[in-house]
Amino acid sequence: MTYAGTGVNYDAMDPFKLMAQRAARETAGNITELAGGEFREFEPSRGESVYLIETARSYFAHVEEGLGTKNLVADAMYILTGKSYYDQIAQCAVAMIVNDMVTLGALPLSVAMHLAVGTSDWFKDENRARDLVNGWKNACDLARCTWGGGETPTLKGIVVPETVVLSGSAIGIIKPKECLIAGPIQYGDAIVMVESSGIHANGLTLAREIAGKLSEGYLTKLSDGRTYGETLLDPTYVYVGLVEDCLARRGIDIHYAVNITGHGWRKLMRATQPFTYMIDTLPTQLPIFDFLQQHGPVDDREAYGNFNMGAGFALYVTEASTAEVIHVAKALGLRAFVAGHIENGDKKVVIKPKNLEYAGETLAVR
Amino acid sequence: MTYAGTGVNYDAMDPFKLMAQRAARETAGNITELAGGEFREFEPSRGESVYLIETARSYFAHVEEGLGTKNLVADAMYILTGKSYYDQIAQCAVAMIVNDMVTLGALPLSVAMHLAVGTSDWFKDENRARDLVNGWKNACDLARCTWGGGETPTLKGIVVPETVVLSGSAIGIIKPKECLIAGPIQYGDAIVMVESSGIHANGLTLAREIAGKLSEGYLTKLSDGRTYGETLLDPTYVYVGLVEDCLARRGIDIHYAVNITGHGWRKLMRATQPFTYMIDTLPTQLPIFDFLQQHGPVDDREAYGNFNMGAGFALYVTEASTAEVIHVAKALGLRAFVAGHIENGDKKVVIKPKNLEYAGETLAVR
Numbered sequence: 223m224t225y226a227g228t229g230v231n232y233d234a235m236d237p238f239k240l241m242a243q244r245a246a247r248e249t250a251g252n253i254t255e256l257a258g259g260e261f262r263e264f265e266p267s268r269g270e271s272v273y274l275i276e277t278a279r280s281y282f283a284h285v286e287e288g289l290g291t292k293n294l295v296a297d298a299m300y301i302l303t304g305k306s307y308y309d310q311i312a313q314c315a316v317a318m319i320v321n322d323m324v325t326l327g328a329l330p331l332s333v334a335m336h337l338a339v340g341t342s343d344w345f346k347d348e349n350r351a352r353d354l355v356n357g358w359k360n361a362c363d364l365a366r367c368t369w370g371g372g373e374t375p376t377l378k379g380i381v382v383p384e385t386v387v388l389s390g391s392a393i394g395i396i397k398p399k400e401c402l403i404a405g406p407i408q409y410g411d412a413i414v415m416v417e418s419s420g421i422h423a424n425g426l427t428l429a430r431e432i433a434g435k436l437s438e439g440y441l442t443k444l445s446d447g448r449t450y451g452e453t454l455l456d457p458t459y460v461y462v463g464l465v466e467d468c469l470a471r472r473g474i475d476i477h478y479a480v481n482i483t484g485h486g487w488r489k490l491m492r493a494t495q496p497f498t499y500m501i502d503t504l505p506t507q508l509p510i511f512d513f514l515q516q517h518g519p520v521d522d523r524e525a526y527g528n529f530n531m532g533a534g535f536a537l538y539v540t541e542a543s544t545a546e547v548i549h550v551a552k553a554l555g556l557r558a559f560v561a562g563h564i565e566n567g568d569k570k571v572v573i574k575p576k577n578l579e580y581a582g583e584t585l586a587v588r
Numbered sequence: 589m590t591y592a593g594t595g596v597n598y599d600a601m602d603p604f605k606l607m608a609q610r611a612a613r614e615t616a617g618n619i620t621e622l623a624g625g626e627f628r629e630f631e632p633s634r635g636e637s638v639y640l641i642e643t644a645r646s647y648f649a650h651v652e653e654g655l656g657t658k659n660l661v662a663d664a665m666y667i668l669t670g671k672s673y674y675d676q677i678a679q680c681a682v683a684m685i686v687n688d689m690v691t692l693g694a695l696p697l698s699v700a701m702h703l704a705v706g707t708s709d710w711f712k713d714e715n716r717a718r719d720l721v722n723g724w725k726n727a728c729d730l731a732r733c734t735w736g737g738g739e740t741p742t743l744k745g746i747v748v749p750e751t752v753v754l755s756g757s758a759i760g761i762i763k764p765k766e767c768l769i770a771g772p773i774q775y776g777d778a779i780v781m782v783e784s785s786g787i788h789a790n791g792l793t794l795a796r797e798i799a800g801k802l803s804e805g806y807l808t809k810l811s812d813g814r815t816y817g818e819t820l821l822d823p824t825y826v827y828v829g830l831v832e833d834c835l836a837r838r839g840i841d842i843h844y845a846v847n848i849t850g851h852g853w854r855k856l857m858r859a860t861q862p863f864t865y866m867i868d869t870l871p872t873q874l875p876i877f878d879f880l881q882q883h884g885p886v887d888d889r890e891a892y893g894n895f896n897m898g899a900g901f902a903l904y905v906t907e908a909s910t911a912e913v914i915h916v917a918k919a920l921g922l923r924a925f926v927a928g929h930i931e932n933g934d935k936k937v938v939i940k941p942k943n944l945e946y947a948g949e950t951l952a953v954r
Contacts, residue, residue, distance in 0.1 A: 228744070234708040235740055238717050242701070245725040246735035253697055253734055257763040257836075261697060263734050273736035275697050275759075282648065284736045284759045286700035294745055331619055331627060331641050334652035335608070336702070338753055342600040351604050359611040368619055368629050369612035370639035370650045373755070374601055377657055378594070378793055380753055385746045387704055389739070391757030393641075393650045397623040427744055470623075 223518040225528045228427045232485070236586045243268065266404070270492070271322035271481055272394075280397035283328030288336075288389030289315040292426045292455070297385065298433070298440055299451040306350040310457040311388065312357030313364070314423045317458035319392045320365040321481040321535065324465035327403040328394040332370030333362055336389045339374070340381035357457075364460040367392070401469045403476045407495050407564055411477055411538045414547050415561040416464065418534030420456040420510045424483045425529045429454055432517050444509040453510045459556065461535045467550045468537070474546055478538040482530040488585040490536060490571045496582070498567035502574045503559060505532035522576045527584070538564065589884040591894045594793045598851070609634065632770070636858070637688035637847055638760075646763035649694030654702075654755030655681040658792045658821070663751065664799070664806055665817040672716040676823040677754065678723030679730070680789045683824035685758045686731040687847040687901065690831035693769040694760040698736030699728055702755045705740070706747035723823075730826040733758070767835045769842045773861050773930055777843055777904045780913050781927040782830065784900030786822040786876045790849045791895045795820055798883050810875040819876045825922065827901045833916045834903070840912055844904040848896040854951040856902060856937045862948070864933035868940045869925060871898035888942045893950070904930065 226233070250263045253275070264274035264281055275282040292314055296307035320330045335358055345351055362369045372390065381387055396402050421429060433450065436442045440451025461481070468474040480489050490499045511532060515525055525531060537547055537558075544560050551558035562574075569582030592599065616629045619641070630640035630647055641648045658680055662673035686696045701724055711717055728735045738756065747753055762768050787795060799816065802808045806817025827847070834840040846855050856865045877898060881891055891897060903913055903924075910926050917924035928940075935948030 231708040231742075234711045235742070238711045238721075239740060241717065242721050242724075242735075242738065242740075245721045246728075246737065249725060249728045249734045252729060252732050256695060256697070256732070257761060261761070263698075263736070268737075273698055273700070275734070275736075282697065282759055282761075284698045284700060284757070286702050286737060286739045286757050288702065288704065288739055288741050290741055291743055291746055329622060331622070331648065332629075332639055332650045334639070334650055334757065336652050336654065336755055336757075338654065338755070342597040345600045345604045351607065355604075355608050355611045358608075359615060362612075362615045363618060366618050366622070368615045368641070369608075370629070370641075371612065371634075371652060372608065373652045373654055374605060375654050375656055375755075376597075376601070376793070377753060379660055379796070380657055380748055380751045382746055382748060387743060387746055387753050389702055389704070389741075389755070391650070391652050391700065391702075393648055393759040395623060395627070395648075427742070430745075 223428060223431065223520055224524050225428055228431055267326060271325045272328055274326060280395055280399060281328065281402060283323055283394035283396065285319050285323045286391045287319040287322055289318060290423050290426050291430065292423045293386055293388055294430060295426060295451060295454050299455060302441060306353045307455045308350050308353035309357030310455050312354050313361040313457035315388050315390060316358060316361035316365060317460045318423050319390050321461045323392050323394045324462050325403065325479040325481050327401045327465065327469055328396045329466055330365055330367035330392045330394040330462060332368045333365065333392045334370050334390050335372035337374045338377050338381050338387040340378060340383040340385065342376050344386060361460065365462045403479050405477050405493065407477050407493055407497060407538055409564055409566050410541065411564040412541050412544045412560050413499060413501065413562045414537045414539060414544055414558050415505060415533040416461065416535040416551055417505055417557040418530045418532055419459045420508060421454055422458040422530055422534055429514060432514060436517065444513050446509045450513060459534055463554050464551055464556060468547060472546060472550060474539060474543050476537050476539055480536040482534055482536060485585055486528040486530060487526045487571055487573065488580045491569055491582060491585055496569040498565040499562065499571045500565045501562035501572065503561050504575050508532045523578055526573055526576065526578055527580060589794060589797065589886055590890050591794055594797055633692060637691045638694055640692060646761055646765060647694065647768060649689055649760035649762065651685050651689045652757045653685040653688055655684060656789050656792050657796065658789045659752055659754055660796060661792060661817060661820050665821060668807060668817065672719045673821045674716050674719035675723030676821050678720050679727040679823035681754045681756060682724060682727035682731055683826045684789050685756050687827050689758050689760045690828050691769065691845040691847050693767045693831065693835055694762045695832055696731055696733035696758045696760040696828060698734045699731065699758045700736050700756050701738035703740045704743050704747050704753040706744060706749040706751065708742050710752060727826065731828045769845050771843050771859065773843050773859055773863060773904050775930055775932050776907065777930040778907050778910045778926050779865060779867065779928045780903045780905060780910055780924050781871060781899040782827065782901040782917055783871055783923040784896045784898055785825050786874060787820055788824040788896055788900055795880060798880060802883065810879050812875045816879060825900055829920050830917055830922060834913060838912060838916060840905060840909050842903050842905055846902040848900055848902060851951055852894040852896060853892045853937055853939065854946045857935055857948060857951055862935040864931040865928065865937045866931050867928035867938065869927050870941050874898045889944055892939055892942065892944055893946060
């Protein structure tokens with residue numbers, strides 16, 4: 223099975239994204255006269271996971287993100303088990319937003335929820351509604367930010383009844399300005415990967431198709447005895463504390479950071495610089511990825527090119543800083559490890575243990 | 589016809605909103621240690637249209653909003669006329685976001701687009717995609733802000749194929765802090781209303797149901813000879829310039845501002861203060877509202893309680909400032925007028941020319 227085969231075809235979307243990015247760049251001048259002229263866009267953030275506006279003593283940060291289709295798995299599991307799982311997918315949605323924000327060193331101040339339903343009847347299930355609210359609140363606590371409002375439209379004829387679109391946005395801050403993760407990536411830098419809790423919120427469309435092929439569906443057991451459905455719904459790790467503690471408390475110079483979501487490990491070459499990203503150590507393979515690869519079947523190229531494969535976040539630092547990053551992660555309950563390093567060469571990601579190479583042009587995000 | 593009858597039932601949603609607002613308030617303390625302790629939430633913004641975080645010399649602003657179902661009208665008209673109208677609905681979406689932001693005096697810095705599709709094939713219509721991009725860009729120009737990125741997920745099984753969920757968010761700034769619209773509303777204040785371009789982006793579910801009852805549907809002619817469909821799609825006015833020019837350039841002391849969207853004119857009593865909002869002058873009735881009321885039929889109570897009825901924004905100022913507000917509006921091509929004033933009494937909105945009263949408890953937004 224392939225990701226494009228599920229109807230999530232980046233080849234169809236990417237031209238739109240590029241057209242939008244070009245138009246968006248033309249708006250940069252609109253804020254130069256605002257409030258006496260102290261704001262300007264931070265142009266290098268265009269094409270990154272978070273948009274920055276520069277001021278004299280800080281950067282403001284803005285992220286817009288969403289959960290994808292993970293709530294459909296929760297809906298199915300709710301029917302099968304009586305547990306809504308909406309607390310867990312709320313955390314996934316918040317994590318998608320704030321984990322993007324911290325890639326440039328910005329810390330979230332406020333996260334807003336956008337919950338679009340197909341019919342207002344969706345709200346009549348108080349159990350599910352309460353789980354969603356509690357999960358969003360707890361995720362804001364984990365992300366060390368406030369829950370700053372939101373929007374709950376009823377979109378009859380647009381959102382399929384009984385489902386929801388769960389997304390949101392965040393505003394954030396980099397202060398002092400030295401906390402900006404601005405690179406440059408350097409030859410010899412270590413690539414420190416940080417474990418994921420599982421699939422997080424990327425690749426769910428493919429995972430749902432696999433469920434449809436299994437005789438026991440989401441209740442199929444993984445090698446560790448847990449069900450496929452409950453494992454898919456493990457809440458996404460929040461990496462805000464990791465970045466804040468590395469930057470603000472330890473003063474570690476992070477050269478670049480990657481939230482490993484859509485495009486999987488291809489995201490490791492998100493920076494504009496033309497390096498080779500050489501991976502020689504893989505994270506512990508989680509049972510969920512063995513299962514997905516076996517039952518798709520999904521080959522290694524497709525899997526590492528679309529899933530996080532057990533590594534949800536990556537930090538590029540000097541070799542000398544790796545032990546401290548790993549220590550900070552451990553203090554937060556996260557396992558980090560040196561996965562590889564930066565080499566001179568064509569822009570590509572090389573995963574040596576799997577004999578995989580992804581050329582630069584396979585990641586069209588800017 | 590009534591709004592609740594269309595499936596947009598605020599009675600079902602409002603308990604969820606209140607539960608979410610209570611949980612959100614508990615997160616206020618999460619940012620007090622951030623960056624040396626200079627950020628704190630501005631508690632009075634809870635329950636307003638925009639969430640504020642206070643710093644020593646400014647407020648940061650955050651809005652999450654969406655278009656609603658107006659794109660379904662554009663989709664229908666595209667089939668009927670060959671014109672996509674996505675440039676116009678893009679402006680409506682941006683306007684929904686930034687018009688909320690300015691109600692407390694915040695000016696948008698960056699607006700992000702969230703476009704969720706049911707299938708990636710949606711992007712294959714280059715004409716529609718280009719209209720959407722151009723419209724969003726032009727609306728950011730009108731709103732004097734940058735287009736700061738966005739997200740375009742494919743949500744198979746959640747978003748009805750051939751439709752989209754169009755929404756977004758904004759970050760903004762109030763600086764100097766004196767530009768905060770902080771009230772208090774005072775006895776005797778004038779209510780200055782500013783005209784709308786038409787239905788804007790509220791009440792479209794009801795408007796679409798009416799189209800279904802007409803033999804010529806969206807091509808039915810209004811009293812001015814334009815079609816129902818093209819009139820519904822008139823782009824929403826952007827009120828950013830109005831607020832910025834009143835506050836920053838003229839120093840007008842705005843006591844309160846209301847973006848008249850969902851809940852229609854009931855929004856006039858959004859502030860916590862227990863005043864009577866007495867309206868004695870109506871805007872020029874636009875043909876679209878005559879048409880909606882006639883063909884629903886929609887009675888006055890339902891119409892003024894859910895549509896903007898020709899007034900998209902309201903500013904509460906002293907009687908002495910009204911002429912200047914009207915002058916600033918005129919310079920921007922907007923018609924403003926003194927619609928009424930603030931009286932002591934029970935919290936309610938009274939629309940004298942229509943013999944209507946809405947009691948305070950009919951607006952459960954906090």
